[in-house]
Amino acid sequence: MSRKSNKRNYNVDEQDVQKFVLKPESELRFEVDSKNRITIELTSGTAEVFGTELVRHRKYTFGPTVMKAIFTWQGCTITLTGRPEVVYVAKETPMVFYINVHAALEQMRQEAEFKDSKGPTVMLVGPIDVGKSTLCRLLLNYAVRLGKTPVFVDLDVGQGQISIPGTVGALIVERPADVEEGFSQQTPLVYHYGHKGPGDNLTFYNTVVTRLADSINSKIHLNKKVKSSGIIINTCGWVKNQGYQAITHAAFAFEVDVILVVDEEKLCFELHRDVPSFVQIIAVPKSGGTVERSKSVRAKTRDSRVQEYFYGLRTPLFPHVFDVKFSDIKIYRVENSQKKKLSVKLFPVEIGPSLLHHVLAVTFSNNVEEHPMLSNVAGYICVTGVNMEEELLTVLSPQPQPLPNSLLLFSDVQFIDST
Known part of the structure; x- marks a missing residue:
């Protein structure tokens, strides 16, 4: 079952255009708030963003809660369209x-x-x-x-x-x-x-x-x-x-x-x-453009990373939603073993309403004895619904059903799918 991307349509205010002329070894720093997005364009000279060179006359779009810095070694001119929360030119950088x-x-x-x-x-x-x-x-x-x-x-x-x-x-x-x-x-x-x-x-x-x-x-x-x-x-x-x-x-x-x-x-x-x-x-030394984020901002960043996993960032992905029978899966939580010092063990997780919105790891194994928590995972799904009467979990998955394996690992990470 395919789904459309839930990417929000943030508007760029085309009327708000600023031009910045940067001298050699200076940096244009900007931050976008949670309700807007901006575009930037290199119109002359050379510049880079965290080591990636900008292509001249190509427009780059940055969405909400983004902080970026455009650095130039030789000087450049940047056109910024939209309304960033913060924008300024820094002459001193590390x-x-x-x-x-x-x-x-x-x-x-x-x-x-x-x-x-x-x-x-x-x-x-x-x-x-x-x-x-x-x-x-x-x-x-x-x-x-x-x-x-x-x-x-x-x-x-x-x-x-x-x-x-x-x-x-x-x-x-x-x-x-x-x-x-x-x-x-x-x-x-x-x-x-x-x-x-x-x-x-x-x-x-x-x-x-x-x-x-x-x-x-x-x-x-x-x-x-x-x-x-x-x-x-x-x-x-x-x-x-x-x-x-x-x-x-x-x-x-x-x-x-x-x-x-x-x-x-x-x-x-x-x-x-x-x-x-x-x-x-x-x-x-740290860059002068670094900003300490609040707990709420860091939580929003985590949510956006999970959303990006399922839906993509600029290139839309189309995840699938399907039902999984309780009897077809086994969910485990990794905890420390009391028998051996510095060791971990899998403990069963009861399938129920408490799983709602939790992310689960899909392992490459169906056998607890193979220690799946110590191997790389196939991917992740998110529980979007729990039907206790019919004993069904509704899950959001990057791939269509069926799941590649029945053994899943519990995660404290949660994601509310708002689509």
């Missing part, structure tokens, strides 16, 4: 620092290519809303523009850049990110976690991170170009107590060579103390 980091990483990649060894494994750490995800995107884009194919790893379960929130994942980046839609996400490697923060089940989070690292480290050697291009890892913004434990665990699991610490001096000191001395730890 881009020179960032390009120097990229140059150092590129030198490591060239050396790895010459020696047929593994390229740099880089992990970005720091508090929430300091620009870690943006810097990841920029470094990946710069690497791809030089012909490299790095692996992007996302360990930020709260936002989810590769799949929905509540997951960790990886993908090989072969081309620069689309200015409006981000990186192409064909055939990503995704592992289910099921919570919005590492602290909800740190044991399971660390277990999944280790499985992802083992999988990547085993597969990366099958392709020389990918191997020498290295890995860039984004992390959660929780950097204290158990959050710090999650960071150090990931550093050891992925055998990182470089840790970029964004805007957190104390974290630099702690990492110097706790990770091997051969790991380079570099303090990185």
Whole structure:
């Protein structure tokens, strides 16, 4: 059963046009509120958005709750149409620092290519809303523009850049990110976690991170170009107590060579103390355009990521809705085992009204003994209806029925389908 996209039609005020002339090494920063969208056009010169070059005279559209920065090395003219909530030109940016980091990483990649060894494994750490995800995107884009194919790893379960929130994942980046839609996400490697923060089940989070690292480290050697291009890892913004434990665990699991610490001096000191001395730890300034988001804004961002999974962003997707019998599926929740220290186990979840709006992971297994929570998942569905009388679940799915397997994993992540 096909459905139309539920993308909202936000209007661009064609009467409100502004022209900005940017000098070399300056940046146009803008933020769009929840009710509008804008278009931007590069009319002269050269410019980029987080490392992706803009095409001259092409119009780019940005929807609600978007924050972007257009940077130019040589100067440019930008036409902005619409009414952004905030727009200004910044003359001071950390881009020179960032390009120097990229140059150092590129030198490591060239050396790895010459020696047929593994390229740099880089992990970005720091508090929430300091620009870690943006810097990841920029470094990946710069690497791809030089012909490299790095692996992007996302360990930020709260936002989810590769799949929905509540997951960790990886993908090989072969081309620069689309200015409006981000990186192409064909055939990503995704592992289910099921919570919005590492602290909800740190044991399971660390277990999944280790499985992802083992999988990547085993597969990366099958392709020389990918191997020498290295890995860039984004992390959660929780950097204290158990959050710090999650960071150090990931550093050891992925055998990182470089840790970029964004805007957190104390974290630099702690990492110097706790990770091997051969790991380079570099303090990185945050961009002046970063804005601290409220809990409600972060929740809306999570909802939009789930909506994008099912419906697409600019290119509409048409998910399916169908009924599934209670008797045809088994749903489990991952919890810590009391019998063994630092181990996890599956516990059955009773099918009922409490499942409404919850996202469920579709596994590649029908057998609990195969430990499906430790393998990558086939995808996700969302429960949109529960019929107790007929014992049917109505689900939203990116693929038509039937489900590929009957064993599903519960997630705390919820999504209300408003179509």
